Amino acid sequence: MTDRKEPDGNYEVGHGRPPKATRWKKGQSGNPKGRPKTERTGPLDISDILDKPVTMRINGKARQIHPFEGMVWQMVQQAMKGEITPLIRLVELCEEFGLIHIPPPEYSGSVIFAPKGMTPAEYVKQFADPVEEG
Secondary structure: OOOOOOOOOOOOOEOOEOOHHHOOOOOOOOOOOOOOOOOOOOOOOHHHHHHOOEEEEEOOEEEEEOHHHHHHHHHHHHHHOOOHHHHHHHHHHHHHOOOOOOOOOOOOOOOOOOOOOOOHHHHHHHOOOHHHHO
């Protein structure tokens, strides 16, 4: 780097020496507005978030719906596309809320498919025909 030589002793403006009119005044901050405030920090109130209605486009129309209803709509749409994870969760929700009926077992073969959380013996016992037991 080359050193700049001042043409005379009164030279005020140059590299690292801005004009006096544009320099910071004594006591003046270089960032007067300061750092922007961040969003609220700390624990989130999930129930507050889940109680606010959301806007969702259903059948081409924008609707305000409950967030839980929106999540179910999304799961249905994904399940219709063939994604297995949302389909499993949707069936679990339907079982949990009693929206689907579990059919009684058929004894046509040696394999029994019991619902999640139930052993095949419990499943057969729950739906056993009282006439057969007597």
